[in-house]
Amino acid sequence: MSTSPASPPARLSIRSRLAVGVGRAVAGASRLVHFGTGSVIGGRASLLVDSNLLRKLTAHRDVVIVSATNGKTTTTRMLSAALETTGPVVSNSLGANMTPGIIAALGPTALTEPAVLEVDERWVGSVLDATGAQTLLLLNLSRDQLDRSQEVRKLAQHWKTAIGQALPGCVIANADDPLVVWAAVDAPDVTWVATGQDWTSDAAGCPACSGRIEFDRSSWHCTGCDLQRPTPDIVWDDSTITIDDRTIDLELGLPGRANRANAAFAIAAACRLGAQPEAAARAVETVTEVAGRYRVASLDGVSIRLLLAKNPAGWHEALEHLAPRPAPVIVAINARIADGHDPSWLWDVDFERLGGRFVVALGERRHDLAVRLRYADVEHVIAETLDEALLLVAGSPHHDPERAVDIAANYTAFQEYLDRVGGPE
Amino acid sequence: MNAARESAVRIAVLFPDLLGTYGDGGNAIVLARRLAWRDIDVDIVTVAAGEAVPDSCDLYLVGGGEDGPQVQAAGELAASRALHRAVDSGATVLAICAGMQILGHRFPDAHGNDQSGLGLLDCDTIRVDRPRAVGELLTGDVTILAPDGHPFDIGILTGFENHAGRTVPGAGARTFGRVEIGEGNGDGTEGVITGRIIGTYLHGPALARNPRLADLLLAWATGVDSLAPLDDSEIDLLRADRVLAARKHELAPRRSWRDILRGS
Numbered sequence: 169m170s171t172s173p174a175s176p177p178a179r180l181s182i183r184s185r186l187a188v189g190v191g192r193a194v195a196g197a198s199r200l201v202h203f204g205t206g207s208v209i210g211g212r213a214s215l216l217v218d219s220n221l222l223r224k225l226t227a228h229r230d231v232v233i234v235s236a237t238n239g240k241t242t243t244t245r246m247l248s249a250a251l252e253t254t255g256p257v258v259s260n261s262l263g264a265n266m267t268p269g270i271i272a273a274l275g276p277t278a279l280t281e282p283a284v285l286e287v288d289e290r291w292v293g294s295v296l297d298a299t300g301a302q303t304l305l306l307l308n309l310s311r312d313q314l315d316r317s318q319e320v321r322k323l324a325q326h327w328k329t330a331i332g333q334a335l336p337g338c339v340i341a342n343a344d345d346p347l348v349v350w351a352a353v354d355a356p357d358v359t360w361v362a363t364g365q366d367w368t369s370d371a372a373g374c375p376a377c378s379g380r381i382e383f384d385r386s387s388w389h390c391t392g393c394d395l396q397r398p399t400p401d402i403v404w405d406d407s408t409i410t411i412d413d414r415t416i417d418l419e420l421g422l423p424g425r426a427n428r429a430n431a432a433f434a435i436a437a438a439c440r441l442g443a444q445p446e447a448a449a450r451a452v453e454t455v456t457e458v459a460g461r462y463r464v465a466s467l468d469g470v471s472i473r474l475l476l477a478k479n480p481a482g483w484h485e486a487l488e489h490l491a492p493r494p495a496p497v498i499v500a501i502n503a504r505i506a507d508g509h510d511p512s513w514l515w516d517v518d519f520e521r522l523g524g525r526f527v528v529a530l531g532e533r534r535h536d537l538a539v540r541l542r543y544a545d546v547e548h549v550i551a552e553t554l555d556e557a558l559l560l561v562a563g564s565p566h567h568d569p570e571r572a573v574d575i576a577a578n579y580t581a582f583q584e585y586l587d588r589v590g591g592p593e
Numbered sequence: 594m595n596a597a598r599e600s601a602v603r604i605a606v607l608f609p610d611l612l613g614t615y616g617d618g619g620n621a622i623v624l625a626r627r628l629a630w631r632d633i634d635v636d637i638v639t640v641a642a643g644e645a646v647p648d649s650c651d652l653y654l655v656g657g658g659e660d661g662p663q664v665q666a667a668g669e670l671a672a673s674r675a676l677h678r679a680v681d682s683g684a685t686v687l688a689i690c691a692g693m694q695i696l697g698h699r700f701p702d703a704h705g706n707d708q709s710g711l712g713l714l715d716c717d718t719i720r721v722d723r724p725r726a727v728g729e730l731l732t733g734d735v736t737i738l739a740p741d742g743h744p745f746d747i748g749i750l751t752g753f754e755n756h757a758g759r760t761v762p763g764a765g766a767r768t769f770g771r772v773e774i775g776e777g778n779g780d781g782t783e784g785v786i787t788g789r790i791i792g793t794y795l796h797g798p799a800l801a802r803n804p805r806l807a808d809l810l811l812a813w814a815t816g817v818d819s820l821a822p823l824d825d826s827e828i829d830l831l832r833a834d835r836v837l838a839a840r841k842h843e844l845a846p847r848r849s850w851r852d853i854l855r856g857s
Contacts, residue, residue, distance in 0.1 A: 311614060319659045336615025372610030372642065380610075380643050391643070440631045459703070509728070510753045512797030535831035539801055541627050542827050545621075 178279035180227035186215035188225075188275040195272060202515040207260075207468075209569045211230035211268025214275065222267055223307070225274040226299040230282040233299070235327075236307030238482045241424065242458045243307060243430040249455055250438035250448035251284060259284040262459065262592060263320065266291050267298070289323050290365040293330035300584075303441065304331070304355075305433050306341040306348050308363070311513065312479040320347060320370050327351035338355045340437050342429075343400040346371040346381050346388060350395055359436055362400035363429035369516070402436045404428055409449065411436055416449045426485045464572050465589035470558045473572040474589070478507070478584045480516035483576075487517075490574050493524045494566040498557045500531035500577035500585070507579050511536050519539060520544045526564040528557040531581045553583060601634035602815055603816060605650040609675075611666045613647065615755065617656030617689055619798025623807050624652065631821050642666070644681035646675035652685045652814040655692030656755075657796050660703035663693055667695040680713055685813040686790040689799055690756050691793030694718040701758060714792045715763030716778075716785040726776030730754040731781050735769045737809060743818065747805035749773075751835045752795030760785065760794070769793070774839040789813045792840045795801055802835060804828050 180188070195210025216219055232251075234244045246417060248259040258281045259271035265286045265424040274283060287295045289309070296304065306327060331339065331352060332482055341352035343360035343410050347370070352358050368383050379392020389396035403410050409418045409432055421433055431452045438448040457463055463474045477486035490497055499522075503511045511533050519540055527548040529537040534550050541548040551557035554575075586592060606621045621637055628635040640646050642665065653676060658666065670676050680686065686696070692699035695708075697716040702708050705720050732750040750769055759779035762768050769784040777783030777794055784793040789809070793799055800807040804825045812818055837843075 321659055321661065369613070370608070373665065510615070510755065510797075512616035512619070512753060515616030515622065515798040515801065516613075535827070535834045536801075538827050540619075541799070541830050543622050545626070 180224055180279065181218075184218050184221055184224045187214040187221050190214055190217050191272060191275055193480040206262045207262060207272035208266075208268050211264070211270070211275075215268060216272050221271055222274075222295070222298040222329045225271065225279070226283065226301075230277045230303075230442070231301035232282070232284045232303040232305065233292065233295060233301045234305045234307070234433075235287045235289055236305075237289060237310045237479060239307050239426055239430045242286055243305065243433050243456075244473065246431055246434035246452045246455050247437050248284045249303070249436050249451040250443055251282065253438075253443050253447040253451050254441075255282075257282050257284055259415060260286055267295065271296065279588070281554045290326065292327055293307060293333075294423060295397060296330050296334040296336065300334070300471040302337040302436060304336045304339045305437055306339065306352055307430070307433060308342055308345045308365060308367075308481070309347045309351075310367055310479060310481040311516070312508070316568045321373075323376055324348070324351045324375050328354070331355050338431075338440050338527070340433055342438070343398050344388070344393065346390075347375055349398060350375040353395075354399070358398070359402065359440065360398045360400045360427070361402045361432050363432070364405070365429070367484050369480070393445045394549065408535050409435060409443055411439060414445060416445050418449050419453055421453055422458070422462060423489045424485055425488075433508045460586040460592045463589060467589060468555060468558060468573070470562055471569075471572040472558070472585075472589070473574050474582060475574055475576040475587055476579070477576055478579050480513050483517040486576050487521050488520075490576070491571055494526070495571065496526040496528070496561045496564045496567055496573065497522065498528045498530055498551075498561060498573065498575040499537060500552075500554075500557075500575065500581035501529075501533040501537045502531045502578060502581040503533045503536075504580045507581075514540045518547060522546045526561070526566065530554065530557045530558050531577065554588065601636045602628055602652065602743045603636045603638060603647075603650040604649060604652045604654065604814075605638045605640055606654050606670070607640050607646065607654065607656075608642045608662075608666045609639060611662035612656035612658035612689075612692055614656075614658050615690075615797030617654070617797055618839065619674050620654050620656075620689070620800045620807075623798070623800040623804075625656075627804070627807055627811060627820075627823060628815075630823055633815065641661060642669065646670065648675040648678040648682075650679060650684060652682050652687070653679060655686065655688040655696065657690030657692060657753065659691075660720055663691040663695060663700075664702050666691075667700075667708060667710060670695070671709065674763060676711065677713065678789065680788070683789065685810050686713070687800075687810055688792040688797045690754075690794055693794070694758055694760065696790065697760065697785070698791055704762065713768070714790055715766035715787045716760050716761070716792065718758040718760045718791060721779065723758045725755065726779075726794075727755045728753070728775055729835065730775035730777060731773045731836060731839040732769050732777070733771045733773055735820075737769075737786065738767075745805075745809050745812070747803065747809055749832070750793075750806065750838065751797060751802045751832055751838060752793075752799050753795050753797065754794045756794055757781070760792075760814065774842070800830055802828070 191210040191214030194213040195206030198206030260275040328351040339355040374390040377393040396437040475484040666820040696714040697710045767786040768782040853857040
């Protein structure tokens with residue numbers, strides 16, 4: 169990865185440097201009064217001083233964009249680790265994934281350092297335009313926070329338009345998600361990753377022709393037009409990944425099918441950007457915790473493990489990762505702005521799979537969850553606080569004090585409990 | 594269907610692959626459990642897009658959805674007329690949001706053009722120039738007169754709405770009455786009722802928070818006027834929580850200054 173020799177010296181204007189400084193000062197002040205990391209508010213302050221700052225901060229570096237409904241933070245983390253085998257890399261690793269957060273991450277770094285950016289699904293177009301990113305990873309699209317986000321199909325259209333305008337040189341995309349395939353298929357060079365994604369509820373209608381997508385065991389096609397599963401360039405199984413006809417062992421530190429798919433994207437992208445496949449795989453294996461997800465900690469003498477799930481596809485995966493039945497589990501649901509105000513999606517999650525366990529319903533929308541669990545015939549109680557929930561679990565018949573209690577939570581509930589055990593990293 | 598289950602209540606879930614964006618599948622779960630808890634057999638018949646719609650079910654569920662799939666669902670139902678035949682022979686229907694719109698006389702598509710509806714609900718949905726209605730929706734106390742004139746108290750209706758259209762009930766149509774909080778049809782009323790067809794802007798799993806509405810549908814579908822009471826105490830807690838939140842216009846429960854500064 170290098171900048172072209174003809175490019176002007178990498179140097180920011182006085183205005184841009186002032187903007188970066190203001191952002192850091194505001195972020196620092198925010199941290200000082202314990203308002204979190206301050207990256208978003210600092211980035212906003214920078215943009216007030218120089219609205220073109222993102223373009224200037226990325227003019228001299230290679231930029232990779234990672235976007236998806238699920239897995240973007242983890243994949244960004246894995247890709248950063250894989251690329252660091254070739255040299256220093258900057259990333260918005262705390263998950264602040266719109267322009268202000270990206271600016272806060274890039275501001276303090278060398279202007280030529282390559283950037284791996286997690287980008288909110290709705291911001292792909294503007295970030296692609298501002299950064300001129302040449303590599304774009306599109307992982308998946310499914311229903312998420314529908315009261316504030318755009319409908320899934322509109323997001324796919326947004327991605328398709330963004331790619332058509334910016335024409336990034338290298339797109340790495342999910343061959344098993346019809347919405348992603350439709351969005352990416354016209355890009356000049358697409359590397360297709362097989363993900364074995366089995367959440368298909370949001371892609372039954374064809375995005376191209378409004379016909380119907382038919383899924384069979386390992387493939388899919390539209391019954392009304394020629395949209396179909398492309399032949400994957402990257403495939404993987406439980407212990408290996410095959411890339412450019414080379415099969416490499418892969419033993420991840422993170423659990424589950426979705427994380428293996430994330431790793432495949434990260435390794436594929438790192439190789440396209442010049443990393444050695446073996447080295448990239450070894451680096452990806454070292455990732456064991458991402459922004460507190462899967463954190464094991466002790467709280468009031470009880471060992472806990474934190475799992476994050478934000479939407480039906482995410483819960484579909486998270487329920488698979490729980491300690492085996494009949495281990496009790498705490499499930500926490502909030503519905504703040506970052507979660508989406510409407511937890512109707514609880515009914516899209518197969519909570520019947522919690523049958524045979526003792527479940528504690530927690531979070532600001534614990535009553536919505538309790539009603540969902542009642543209709544799923546899952547034994548449960550309601551707790552108002554995490555401490556109360558831990559007491560209830562510790563006193564339940566199948567609690568094994570040697571094993572961490574799983575706490576599966578959606579976004580703001582997860583952040584709250586993560587803060588209780590010391591915050592991210 | 595085998596002979597032993599001929600007496601089962603048959604509930605058809607129409608096109609969940611097209612109309613089911615917002616947890617609409619919850620309504621079938623609620624109805625099925627409320628029957629099972631009363632030892633009444635139930636058959637859930639899930640009909641995917643492109644499949645033949647049966648005309649012999651007792652209760653039909655039509656969910657909400659995005660603009661494109663909504664037009665496709667309307668087209669399939671108009672072509673087969675299975676739902677028309679079912680309604681003619683007395684079937685009960687719950688139509689949510691986009692589902693209500695397509696059961697009316699006309700509704701706007703993604704481009705704002707009028708599409709013909711099924712004409713089963715006496716209402717027209719039109720596009721209006723206003724932001725999407727998104728938030729808690731609350732009505733006053735609702736009493737519905739069954740087709741035989743028997744009054745059925747279903748209490749306050751509580752739910753979440755998320756829609757752009759405005760629905761104008763026909764001159765002879767009934768509604769759930771006045772909206773207390775939220776947008777509803779857009780004229781101060783909520784929902785449209787024609788015979789045993791109920792349309793509502795309470796989106797997604799509307800029956801989860803409204804067990805009396807679920808029991809009204811079941812009473813119509815089974816022909817049993819007084820179904821055995823169930824323990825709905827947990828649902829009452831949820832209803833109290835959401836009614837309070839709606840009245841406090843509390844879209845973001847306990848949102849602190851810290852959340853606002855974080856932008857979350």
